[in-house]
Amino acid sequence: MTKGKLSRRQVLRGLGGVAVALPFLPSLLDSKAAEAATMGQPRRFLALRSEHGGVLGSNMYPADATLTDGVNYAGYTVRRGDLAVDGSGALSPVLTASALTPGLAAKMNVLRGLDLGFYIAHHRGGSLGNYGDSTDNERELKPTCDQLLAWSPKFYSDLSTILMRSMVIGDGGMSWNHTNPQDVNSPIEKLHAENSSKELFKQIYNDPGPQQEKRKPIIDRVMEDYKRLRNSNRRLSALDKQRLDDHIARLDEIDRRLNVQVSCNDITPPTKGSLELLQGGLYRDIVKHTEFWQLLNDVVVAALSCDTSRVVTLCIGDLWDSGASGWFSDTTLEWHQEVAHKSHQPDRQALMVAAQQGIFEHVFLDLAAKLDAVQDVNGTLLDSCLMFWTQESGSYTHDPIELPVVTAGGAGGWLKTGNYADYRNSAVTAHDGNGDPSSEKTHAGLLYNQWLGTAMQAMGLSPADYESIPGGGYGLQFWATETWYAGYKKYTQEVIDSAGDPLPFLKA
Structure with a gap:
């Protein structure tokens, strides 16, 4: 199908001057063309993660009175209710934003009661299934689930428009993969x-201009020399052979990208850059924090609109002052030790809630609303996405118990939305609250592996495509050996055996 040049009216203009051309609108096509356009529509995966956690349940989640339905699952009752925004645009103190409309809330889910079965302490990759990335004990590393998607021929069945298999944004360390993604060894x-x-x-868009003749692949010009060096040089070590193979694989991917023909036109590059905000200082400046992430969000929307990428991760990590200050906070207190690690003290909890609310409003919901404003073949661009936000820890920092997950988008119709789902087992206490300034109690629930497996199925993969352990969800399973850990021996065999299934209430 040939797409005509878009008019100037069919664009969205973002914060930094970037103009995003809208996709073609099927309602303007004849019936046969419109039907063809809706076949095999791509799904998109976006994951956001913020540092520490430490938000009390009463501040993070909707009220328990919301939970009106329950079913027996894995040996206990899991509950759900409909998300309902109050008159001030709030689902909870953290999940509050002026732009949070009932329509957007209907495209969201809030999930509570997702755990790891072991103490992980500080980590980055654990949010996407690489549980070996931890400041605690050394464990086996695995690729994160975003990278599994990025190199999956089932997810990317056609790479003809894709300039970036995945967009890795923010503080480094959230996304992990093999040095040669096509070599699992x-x-x-x-x-x-x-x-x-x-x-x-620059990485997600190139001006289509006049159609040019395909370039001769770089790899073709060096293949004979590569084979001779790789196979004939006895001095070449096994490690150097791996490095050489990795380099050739990277050249092959560069060749593929050089020959991508972008069909999306009328895109104006951004006039302002996020790193320009560092000039004059970014720390403790909430206005600059907001602009920083919204400039990046605009580029994400451009990439997904033009279909030059379908996988995005945003790690809202420590600022570049070694964690002394926090995103969306102007406090002069040292963020890591004096706020995050003391977050259950009432005054520090207020700081943490305000910061996480800023992330929700100015990063997560800003991106969701922008995606929802772009019309796609079957609804909006957001409707084709599975977008989620989680935090490093649950309500107790360092501990992956009751990890919060907030989603937006229906993954092309695979996912039910509008739910507050509570997967906690009220009969199994994890933290009892004794000695804690807030007396916060937590309860063991289902495994976070099950959530990531659900996300992979929503993206069109089958368990055989991603499971390291049959029926184990995404990622390896580790179990606490420390008797002091609140999750020690708190997960029944029924919970473990359920990890390969889609989470309750979410499959459409």
């Missing part, structure tokens, strides 16, 4: 993350 390392909205734009 190659080492696993964390990926470079981009913080410059201008540089990111």
